[in-house]
Amino acid sequence: MYSKFDFHLHTQWSYDALSKVEDYFKLAKERGVKYIAITEHHHMDSYPEVKEVAARYPEVKHIPAAEMTVWCPLGTYDLVCLGMPEVPTPELQAVFDEYHQWQRDAGDGFCKAVQMAGFPYTREVRMELLKSYRPQHIIDVQGCTHVRACVQREYLVDKMHYFKDAQEMSAAISKAKTVPHYPEAAKVIPVFKKAGALVLIAHPRSYFREKDVERMDALREMLQLDGAECNQTDMTPELTAFYREYCVKYGMLSSSGCDAHTCGPECKLGTIIGDDVWLEEILDRLPQYR
Numbered sequence: 001m002y003s004k005f006d007f008h009l010h011t012q013w014s015y016d017a018l019s020k021v022e023d024y025f026k027l028a029k030e031r032g033v034k035y036i037a038i039t040e041h042h043h044m045d046s047y048p049e050v051k052e053v054a055a056r057y058p059e060v061k062h063i064p065a066a067e068m069t070v071w072c073p074l075g076t077y078d079l080v081c082l083g084m085p086e087v088p089t090p091e092l093q094a095v096f097d098e099y100h101q102w103q104r105d106a107g108d109g110f111c112k113a114v115q116m117a118g119f120p121y122t123r124e125v126r127m128e129l130l131k132s133y134r135p136q137h138i139i140d141v142q143g144c145t146h147v148r149a150c151v152q153r154e155y156l157v158d159k160m161h162y163f164k165d166a167q168e169m170s171a172a173i174s175k176a177k178t179v180p181h182y183p184e185a186a187k188v189i190p191v192f193k194k195a196g197a198l199v200l201i202a203h204p205r206s207y208f209r210e211k212d213v214e215r216m217d218a219l220r221e222m223l224q225l226d227g228a229e230c231n232q233t234d235m236t237p238e239l240t241a242f243y244r245e246y247c248v249k250y251g252m253l254s255s256s257g258c259d260a261h262t263c264g265p266e267c268k269l270g271t272i273i274g275d276d277v278w279l280e281e282i283l284d285r286l287p288q289y290r
C-alpha cells in the first residue's frame, strides 16, 4: 500500500542527490502515487525539467516546491515550501540567488577549514569531487557548491587520511568557524509566504525534541509554520499521531514524504504514508494544483 502523495523528494539538481527527475515520476506512476513535490535544497533549478517531464506523466500531479534551510536564534531548520510560484517573484529570485551564493561560500568555508588544519583541500579539488557525481550541465548552473557529505568525507578521511575519522574531521570544521550560517529565517520566510508558498517544517522529530511542546510552540512562531511533516522516515506511529494532533489544534497542515536522494527499487517514494485527509487539506489551500 502506497500513500496518495509524497511531498519530499530530491533530484540531482540538489547538491547531495543522484536521482533524475523522471525517475520519480516513473516510480510514482508505477506505485499509484497521485501527487508528488520535488523539493530541491535551496532552489528550484530543476523546475523547467520537472514541467517538461510532468507533461509526459499526466497520472502524476506535482506541486512546485523547494526545501529551504534557514538559520534562526534557535538553530538551523529545513522547511518544505509547498506551492512556490512557477515563476519566482523578483524578491524570491533574490533569495534563490542568495542561497546559490551561500552554497558556493559554504563550499569555500569547508575548504578553508581543512586548509587551516594544514591540508591542501582547494576549490579545484572540490570541483573534481563535484564532477565525480554531478552532471556538468548542473555544475554549469550552480558553480562550485559544497559537496555531498559522504563524498567529502570519503575523500578527506578514507582516501587522503587528513583526519583519522569523521568525528575528527567534523571537529576541525566546526572549530574553524569558516562555514557561514544559512540565510536568516526572519528575512527569507516572509518572502516565501508572500510568494504564496506554505511553509512546513521538515522531518521535525529532532527539531521538536520528540514531544517538547514548548519547543514546538517556539518554532511554530519563530518559523511562522503553516504545517509539519507528521510522517517521515524516522517517525513512529505514536509521534505521527502526536504531531497530527498538534497540527489540528493550531489549524496547521500535515504532510509526509520520504526525503529520497536516490531513486531505484529500494526508493521509499510513497511508502511514508500520509492520510488522504492531509492531502485534501493541503489542496484546499493550493486549489490550483488539484
Ligand SMILES: [Zn+2]
Residues within 6 Å of the ligand: 008, 010, 039, 067, 202, 259
Ligand atoms: Zn530533504
